[in-house]
Amino acid sequence: MTSRNATHKTKKHLANLFRARFPYLYIQTWEEDRILSLIRDVAQDAELIKTTRDVILWRVTSGLIDGKGQPKDDTKQPLKALEYIEKYDKPCIFVLQDFHVFFGSEWRTPDYLIIRKLRDMLSSIKRSEHPINVIFTSPFLTLPEDLQKDVTIVDFELPSFEEIKAVLEQMIQMNEQNGRIQIDLDEEGKERLAKAALGLTLSEAENAFARAIVEDGKLGAQDVEIVLEEKEQIIKKSGILEFIRSDLKMTDVGGLENLKRWLSKRNKSWLDSARKYGLPAPKGVLITGVPGCGKSLISKSISSMWQLPLLRLDMGKIFRGIVGSSEENMRKAIQTAEAISPSILWIDEIEKGFSGYSGGSDSGTSARVFGQFLTWMQEKTSPVFVIATANNISQLPAELMRKGRFDEIFFVDLPTRQERKEILKVHISKRLIDPEVAGDFELTDEILNLLSSKCEGFVGAEIEQLVIDALFEAYAENSSVRLEYFERAIMNTIPLSVTLAEQIRGIREWANVRAVAATPREDREEYTNEGLAIPHGGILSSMDEFDDVRFKRGGRTVDF
Template sequence: MYSFQILEGLIQEEYPLIGCESPLQERLRLLVHITQFCQNTNRKCYLWNLGEEAIKELTIKDSKLAIRGFAEYTPKPRYNKEDYFHVLSFWKEYQESGVLIIENIYPWIKENSPKETDFFLVSEWIKSSLINIKLYNQNTGKIALILGATADISSDIAAEILIWKQDLPDVSEIINSLTQAGVLPPEYTKIDVLTVANAGMGLYISDILNLLKEVRKTTDFINSEEVAIALLKQKIQLLNRLYDIEFLPPPKVQLGGLELMQESFKKFKRLLTPGAKQYNLRVPKGIMLVGPPGTGKSHSAKACSQNMGIPLIMVDWGNFRSFGNQAEIKLERLLKVADKLSQIILYFDDFDKGFAGDDDLAKRLAGKLLTWMQERTSDVLVIASVNRMEWLPPELTRAGRFDYLFKVDLPNNGERYTIFKLHAARFDERFRNGGDPWSEEEWRRILKATNRCVGAEIQTIVERAASTIFCSTVKEDIYSEEKLPPLKLTIEALLEERRQINPLALREADTVESMRNKADQQALPSSPLDSSRFAVGNIDIFG
């Protein structure tokens, strides 16, 4: 059922007091829809907000919203602050039926509102007025809709107000809205319209229509695939801006090692298939990646997105809390977006940092996330990266919360060999297509020198060595169009750069070992035992 249809049912049943949560960008669409419904059911529709200061009557004329004055309401002279809200007393006493939409009063009736004397007195007056409206307007045909972007209501009156929240539209609602708005060419087939609608999933209708206007500036709308791709790009930019996230289509990444974890990712992909649904099988509720910084946890999440072929939403959990009191609302809306997108990975980076202070906001956010993970029915896969497991509340790591815990450890010799080759291939063509210009003995020198280095540190070593070689071999005044000589990495350059850095696992040995030990106690290994030719067991100590 469409979200608006649920609201229509509540109006039809004449609930006297209804709290409505709808995003600001949907305000005009909602007002038009309510007014049209009232007109169709022979009800008067009115609007009041602090900006208008007066009640306005709403009608639909030529399919557009028409606003006109309402002579029966006279604002009260403002001798006291509660006089600003005289409309509440008026609606309680008004003798005619109808629907009154009231805006701008949620700040006075929300939970944990300011306790200053003047604000508190006005807040209590408004709450009492709303309770009286419900009491006096039973079975009178008078309905008050309290409209705002967030229906945050104080617990002392929450039971008195029925709440309706505007959900994100599903694909059928998007198709219906696009068809009614006439924004797509009439020659589009049902498949064409579905293609565009799928690209807009996770957005409200108003956002989709506005983004399609932007798309029209650069796209001719002849090919629905091109329109969908352009709309998807616009959607990604909007979501990134709204939620301070990074939305990534399935990336193309290479991961050195961690074979056991990658095999699990491939298994999870099969759980997205229709066949798995017939057996009531679903992707795990959550996966936790545990290990020291720089070991490749974020890179592993991208590899999971690649292996499963579904998009990735990256959220810095610590920074997410910077929204303050809005963090819970942002999280709730982000989870709704993820639910609508369904087959997607929601990755929370540095998950443990959000709980370092053990404050009330951290607990509320964790509770909201856990409740959603427990109750969700979509195919969203939650992945969280953690450095310090001891910072997490115990309820987060118990069975049934995060189904899989993987230890992402310091890379072994074989994995460091693979990581070196992946990064070296970016600069030295000799390493591409499986090439390897160095002897086993040369590799052993590098691997021994980089023992306890993580992937991020190996990347830094290779990049700095490539920069040093470039600066020493290519003349400064060379023209860009000239063919440059191939850049060749050397063992000596890599070893020199290694000498200039102090790996975290050596610099903070006690801390890193504590992280590894705690991960060992609860998490599964991400890598099998090193069976490469560089494994410790394959070294001839008498050679």
């Protein structure tokens, strides 16, 4: 359903409720002006509502105010306002703002007199000769049990793409007339900016665009970053999701070209241009593999490639709090991710979050939260791309890996020779920037080949650390960098391929038939270096020991 159709559906739904004389409606929203504008449009649309109606607004600060801005005397008190509504004898829609404060909460006792009055009014409103509707609007959904059977909750979505784009176009037009800013936006650029602002209120979107304009006196596609910064405020206020800001780029990730190509082909797939091909927005990927091989690194890099906000879901925060709050926390996390979509939702080490999904020790809470997440993954229509990473794939339930949850499952293995060269080049080049520290050391292809051979069996994190260790050696000796420092760091490192040999074998056996290799066919190889260094400088003591670190590379051969 397009955003425009969704807005029309909301108007029609409201009109049908008015015509059916639903007495009490409840709309949760922060956007008072926008919902009032919508209600007034519906109230005066004879084609939709048949009988047009006045709209009268109530606030505790002003009492009842009619459409002409005229206050109704002595109606600031809620009981007086309700008495006025009960006696009103014309077709009318009454909008009561922030009336939830009288409904009670965890910190406030309900006003039972007002609740009783609302229940007493039901029969007179329903029997009234003229149609009367009462709408409660509030940023919070607070409804006492006494009124749950009498009040209808109406969903009011955040501004549509068309509404936000209209605000953007209006701001562009106004500033072009003034001639004070430079506009560098084509249609795709406008679409990217407007879609980046999805999840913001109209006021928040307008503020974000205004800030982009005053930053440098220009408005262009690069200002997507400023819009994303405004979205970060939403995440901070939710308290469950974490907004990840990362400067990492795909060029900072060595190797994994197969996975990179897959991701690159799906860039911009949430834009309208993809709709021409009948393409849905991608659901997500599950990335499993050897710990420390770059799963988290590439997850962070997708955000910069796609220019989308990256949100990390901490499962520990989902399960904290009082009984019954875990399901609500998951619901809020999903709502927040969808509210600021298109977005990327990252769940790191997902197997730890759902390890107790079978229920038992937690009265089934994990199972309910897991089921809630699975249902959303299967049925979601909002462009929220889910990245889940896992080290121990055996702990993941089979339901999570069923087709329809993720678009693809990728396996990240120990880096190949070519990948180790790229990782070494990335980390050495990034750190070795001072000419005095570099000295006579040149990062040639010959040196990269030598080092990549010596660190066979190392994961990406270990390669990064050996570069850091080598630079510490140079720093401690107040010397420029020398090749021997890197060789010494390699000799002093016991790789995970030795300490976690059995676990790596199990991961590879699983991935060989169930996952796609993140490394392309041309870069894949078997490990053949029987002189793999260990701390005391010797070699592996036997071929049995060597077999624990030399495996056939896992993952199906599917190149993108």
